[in-house]
Amino acid sequence: MDNHSHGRAAGQMFDYHPALPIPNGKTFMWLFLSTEIMFFAGLIGTYIVLRFGAIAWPRTHDVHLSEPIGAFNTFVLICSSVTIVLALEAAKRNKASEAKGWVLMTLLLGTVFLGVKAYEYQAKFAHGLYPWYPTGLVHEKADIHYAAAVRKRLLALKSQYETQPERTPEIEARLGVIDQISRDLVEPAELTVRNDPDSPEGRILLLKLAYAIYPPQYGPESAAHVAAANGFETFPVELVAYLHDETAAASGGDHGHAHGLNDEHPWLRLPIMVPGGGLWTSTYFLLTGFHALHVLVGLIVFVIMLTMTLGREQAGLIENTGLYWHFVDLVWIFLFPLLYLF
Amino acid sequence: MNFGSPETANMTDLGHKLEEDFKHYVADHPDDHDHGGIGKYIAVFVALCVLTGASFLTYAPWWREHVPMEASRALMMAVSITKAMLVIMFFMHLLWEANWKWVLTIPASCMSIFLLLMLIPDIGMRQNNGFARYSRDRLLWAADPPKVVASEDRVLEEQEEHPHAPAPAH
Numbered sequence: 001m002d003n004h005s006h007g008r009a010a011g012q013m014f015d016y017h018p019a020l021p022i023p024n025g026k027t028f029m030w031l032f033l034s035t036e037i038m039f040f041a042g043l044i045g046t047y048i049v050l051r052f053g054a055i056a057w058p059r060t061h062d063v064h065l066s067e068p069i070g071a072f073n074t075f076v077l078i079c080s081s082v083t084i085v086l087a088l089e090a091a092k093r094n095k096a097s098e099a100k101g102w103v104l105m106t107l108l109l110g111t112v113f114l115g116v117k118a119y120e121y122q123a124k125f126a127h128g129l130y131p132w133y134p135t136g137l138v139h140e141k142a143d144i145h146y147a148a149a150v151r152k153r154l155l156a157l158k159s160q161y162e163t164q165p166e167r168t169p170e171i172e173a174r175l176g177v178i179d180q181i182s183r184d185l186v187e188p189a190e191l192t193v194r195n196d197p198d199s200p201e202g203r204i205l206l207l208k209l210a211y212a213i214y215p216p217q218y219g220p221e222s223a224a225h226v227a228a229a230n231g232f233e234t235f236p237v238e239l240v241a242y243l244h245d246e247t248a249a250a251s252g253g254d255h256g257h258a259h260g261l262n263d264e265h266p267w268l269r270l271p272i273m274v275p276g277g278g279l280w281t282s283t284y285f286l287l288t289g290f291h292a293l294h295v296l297v298g299l300i301v302f303v304i305m306l307t308m309t310l311g312r313e314q315a316g317l318i319e320n321t322g323l324y325w326h327f328v329d330l331v332w333i334f335l336f337p338l339l340y341l342f
Numbered sequence: 343m344n345f346g347s348p349e350t351a352n353m354t355d356l357g358h359k360l361e362e363d364f365k366h367y368v369a370d371h372p373d374d375h376d377h378g379g380i381g382k383y384i385a386v387f388v389a390l391c392v393l394t395g396a397s398f399l400t401y402a403p404w405w406r407e408h409v410p411m412e413a414s415r416a417l418m419m420a421v422s423i424t425k426a427m428l429v430i431m432f433f434m435h436l437l438w439e440a441n442w443k444w445v446l447t448i449p450a451s452c453m454s455i456f457l458l459l460m461l462i463p464d465i466g467m468r469q470n471n472g473f474a475r476y477s478r479d480r481l482l483w484a485a486d487p488p489k490v491v492a493s494e495d496r497v498l499e500e501q502e503e504h505p506h507a508p509a510p511a512h
Contacts, residue, residue, distance in 0.1 A: 020442045021440055021442070022439075022442070030446055034446065034450050037450055037454065038453070041453075041454050041457050041458075042457070045457050045458055045461045046461075048458070048461065048465070049461050049464045049465050049468065050468075052465045053464065053465045053466075053467075053468025053469055054468070055476070055480070055484045055485055055486075055487045056484070056485035056486065056487055067398065067401045068398075068401075071394060071395075071398045071401075074394050075391065075394060078387065078390045078391065078394065079387075081429060081433050082383060082384070082387045082433075085383050085433050086380065086383065089379065089380060089383075140483065140484055140485040141484075141485045141486050275485030275486065276485050277485075319435075322433070322434075323434055326429050326430075326433045326434045327434075329429060329433075330426050330429055330430070333422055333425045333426055333429070334422050334426070336397075336422075337397055337418040337419070337421070337422055341397060341398075341400055341401060341414075341418055342415060342418070
C-alpha cells in the first residue's frame with residue numbers, strides 16, 4: 001500500500017495525542033478511585049450527621065471498642081502500604097522475586113488486619129451488639145418497654161429450662177439465677193413504675209436493672225457523675241457494688257472491664273441498655289463492614305498476583321493494585337479516629 | 343513520531359505503538375526519585391507512625407483531663423488529613439505526577455468539601471434548637487440525653503461555681 005502518497009495527497013493527518021500521559025489502566029484505576037471516594041464520603045458524611053445529631057451516643061468502652069486494637073490495625077495497614085510500594089519499586093528494577101516477596105508481605109499484613117477485625121466483631125456479638133433484632137440485644141433507654149423485654153427473655157429461658165426432660169444441677173442453678181433476677185431486679189422496677197409512675201424511685205430501679213445487666217464501663221466515679229448530672233441526688237450505693245474494678249477508682253482511668261449479669265452468665269443474653277446503641281451498631285458495622293469488604297477484594301487481587309512473575313512487565317499492574325490498596329488505607333485513616341477516638 | 347509513515351497509517355497500530363513506546367520509555371527512564379526513593383518511603387512511614395501515635399495520645403487519661411474534647415477532635419482531624427496527604431502524595435505517587443493530577447484532585451476535593459459542608463445543616467436539624475425540635479416519637483423512644491460532656495470533672499467544677507447555670511449541651 002502506498003501510504004506515503006496517500007498521506008501527502010490528503011494534505012494533513014490529525015495529530016493523535018493521548019488524553020493523559022499515563023497508561024489506560026492507571027487512568028481507569030484513578031477514575032474508579034474517584035467513585036470510591038464518593039462512596040465512602042457519602043457513608044462517612046452520613047455517620048458524622050447521625051453521630052453529632054444524635055441525642056446520645058455510646059462511649060467507646062461501653063460498646064467494647066478498644067482504641068489500642070484500632071491503633072494496631074492502623075499500624076498494620078500503614079505497614080502494608082509501605083510493602084506494596086516497595087514491591088512496585090522492586091518490579092520497576094525487574095527484581096521479580098523481591099517484588100513477589102513484598103506482595104506476599106502485603107497479603108499477610110492485610111490478613112492480619114482482617115483477623116483483628118474478626119476478633120473485634122466477635123467481641124461485639126458476644127455482648128449482644130448487633131444491628132437488628134433479635135440477635136442484637138440493644139435498647140436505647142431503661143424504660144418500661146426495656147423491663148418488659150427483660151421479663152419476656154427471663155420467661156422464655158424459664159420455660160425452656162423447665163421443660164427439659166432432665167433437671168441437672170446446672171439447670172437448677174440457672175433457674176435459681178432467673179428467679180433471683182426476676183425477684184430482686186425486674187419485679188421491683190416494674191411494680192414501682194406501675195404504682196407510682198412519676199416518682200424517681202421507679203427510674204432508679206430501672207437504671208439499676210440496666211446497670212446490673214450491662215454496667216457502664218468507666219468506673220464507679222464516672223457512673224456517680226452521670227447519675228448526679230441526671231438528677232439523682234444520692235447515688236444508689238447498690239449500683240457501685242456491681243462495678244467491680246477497684247483499680248479504676250484508684251487510678252481514675254478506664255482500666256478493667258466491669259462485669260454485669262450478661263458477663264457472669266453468658267447464657268442469659270438479657271436485653272442491654274446502650275443509649276444511642278441502635279444507631280451506633282448500624283453505622284459501625286456498615287462502615288467497617290464495607291471497608292473490610294474492600295480489604296478482602298484487595299487480598300484476592302494479591303493472591304492472583306502471587307501466581308504471576310512480577311517483573312518490569314507487571315509494574316503497571318502492581319502500581320494500579322497499589323493505588324487501590326493505598327485508597328483502602330486512606331479510608332481506614334479517616335475511619336479510625338471517627339469511630340474509635342471521637 | 344513520523345506521521346505518514348507506514349507504521350502509523352492504521353490508527354489502531356498507532357495506538358499500540360504509543361503504548362509500546364511509553365512502556366519502553368518508562369523502563370529506560372526510571373523516575374528521577376528512584377535512587378534513594380526507598381529512603382523517602384521509609385521516612386513517610388515513620389512520619390505516619392508518629393502521627394498515628396499523636397492521634398492515639400488523645401486516648402490517654404491525662405490528656406482527656408487537661409484538653410477539651412473539641413481541641414482533641416480538631417487535632418485528630420488535622421492528623422488524619424496530614425496522614426492522608428502523605429499517603430496520596432508519596433505512596434500514590436501524586437507528588438511526582440504531571441499536571442493531570444489537578445484534573446483528578448481538584449474536582450474530587452471540591453465535591454468532598456461541598457458534601458461535608460452541605461451536611462452541616464442536617465446536623466442542626468437533628469438537634470433540639472431554635473430551628474428544629476425533636477419529634478414526639480423521638481422524644482418517646484430515643485435515649486435520655488446525657489447532661490455531662492467530655493470532661494465530667496470540668497463540668498462539675500463549673501456547676502459548683504455556678505449552681506444555677508444550665509449544663510452545656512451534648
